[in-house]
Amino acid sequence: MKAFSISAALGISLLGAGLAEASCEKVRMAEPGWTDLALTSGVASVLLKGLGYEAETKVLGTTVTYEAMVNGDLDLFLGYWDPAMATYFAPYIEGDAIETVNQNLEGAKYTFAVPKYVYEAGVTGFADLAAHSEKFGSRFYGIEPGSNTQMMDIIDTNAFGLGGWTVVESSEQGMLAQVRRAVSREDWVVFLGWAPHPMNVEFDIEYLSGGDDYFGPDFGAATVHTQTRAGYTEECPNIGRLIAQLDFTVPMESEGMGYIINDGEDPEEAAMRLIKHHPGMLDGWLDGVSTLAGGPGLPAVRAYAGLE
Known part of the structure; x- marks a missing residue:
């Protein structure tokens, strides 16, 4: 796991004043520059794009990510390591501005x-x-x-x-x-x-x-959790269902991280390769999930990944 230390001022600069208003069509994610979270965010991006959504991931420091979620400028964070990141998350527990919706990794x-x-x-x-x-x-x-x-x-x-x-x-x-x-x-x-x-x-x-x-x-020992800005899964229940079902294993992540670190692939390339090596994972991830247009999600993502 690795992280970029980015000051709040720099984070504001990176986020900019004009981030799009929250909507279900565009999913705004962040990851702190850790290879494991680059990979899992890449997997989420591939799934979302296969379903017809627009997905955007920014590399931001952990504190900046949480501030952006509190302010409604980001929707989704797949990388809360507990307990290693408990100190970073502690200031945001009060007020329920950030919701922890799923444990996506154990071990x-x-x-x-x-x-x-x-x-x-x-x-x-x-x-x-x-x-x-x-x-x-x-x-x-x-x-x-x-x-x-x-x-x-x-x-x-x-x-x-x-x-x-x-x-x-x-x-x-x-x-x-x-x-x-x-x-x-x-x-x-x-x-x-x-x-x-x-x-x-x-x-x-x-x-x-x-x-x-x-x-x-x-x-x-740690578990990794998926977090969202408050109310996001209620606003976007189809995405909420997807991320509640999106989980990984240590061997799978280690494999995908190797594609990034050793083979020089970008996170979405590595994610696509990982999905092609483990296509059975799509069944659980996409159970009951539809496309943005309302069609069946699984065949759409399989086609997007070149599995059809």
Whole structure:
């Protein structure tokens, strides 16, 4: 998972003053620049376009996304990671301006990871890191600024004796490039790891125990949820039915993310390829869903995806 840190001012600039008024014909989505959410938003876009809707996705910081939903400028967000994003969502729980309508993924996780050779050398938990500070260069490798809160909190509180460490912030790809270099040399590196993600296939990695207070139990176990602006599913019940049925699996997302990261496909290309590899998923996603014009949804999307 990765995120762009975008200030509220920049977010307003990105959104612009003239976003279209909410309507069912155009579905306005956002994702924070994380590959998994780029993929799932891409899947939603393909389904919606196959049904005759217009779909638009903007890359925005999480807080900006929530502000835009509260203001009625965005309709749909497929990427609320719970509990990893609970801090970001907490200010918006009051007032019911944002609705959580569906759990679209279970089995996700998010915490510190190391190459297996480091794990086998004795670094199996957060408490083992400080004793090997020199080998690690006293550095954590994270993703975009604004997405490494747990790392920063560990340093600020000197948890596990790691107060003297620093966080190297870059991007998902920048972090993975550093891991790739380290692994090629069998250097020691500790970084943010998560599933679903192709890193779990590309690298032989292990997740560290003991970070429950920062990432949650069971290696930062998480579920991912679909959220909308308040009242959206009542205004647009056909879309509401679709997104209530739209769910994914960790292996499926890891596969589709590989199309983006390794093969250079854009999210909708990757989504279309994923749908063609798993056409049976359409049956559940589109059960009882119609096209914008009122026709049967499943055959329309199958035709759009080239499955007919």
